[in-house]
Amino acid sequence: MTTQADAAGQLSWLLDNLLQRVDHLHQAIVLSRDGLVMAAPQNMSREDGDHLAAMAAGFQGLARGAMEYCGAREVRQTIIEMDSAFLFVMAAGEGSCLAVISSADANVGVIAYEMAMMVRRMGKYLIAAPRFSAHQPAAR
DSSP states (O other): OHHHHHHHHHHHHHHHHHHHHTTTTTEOOOETTSOOOEEOOOOHHHHHHHHHHHHHHHHHHHHHHHHHTTOOSSOEEEEEOOSEEEEEEEEEEEEEEEEEOOOSSHHHHHHHHHHHHHHHHHGGGGOOOOOOOOOOOOOO
C-alpha cells in the first residue's frame, strides 16, 4: 500500500525529472485546488512552493469562473504570458493541478505536451480530497 508520504516522494521525483528533461522550465509543483502544496521538487523552498501554489490556485479558480460564465464544461489549462516567463496551470486530477514556470523563449506546445504526459503518468496520486464538504461550513 502506498502512503501519502511515498506518493509525495514519487511526485517530487517526477517533478525533478521534468525540470531536468524539458528546456526552459524553472519551477514545477503539484497543488490541491485550494492552493496547498502536494509535491514540489527537492530544490524548491517551502516559501516558493507555497507562493506558487497560491498563485496557481488563484488563476485556476478565475479560469473556472470564466468556464462557468461561458457555459463550458471544464478548464484544461491556463497559460499566463509575461514579458520574460510563462505560467502554466493544468488540471491534473480530482481536485489537483500541475503548475510550471518557464522562460519566455520556451516552446509552449512542448511544455503543454510534457505537462499532459506528466499528468497521465501521475494518475492515481493526483486526487486531493476536499477539506470539507460542500454542505459543511469551513471551520473559522
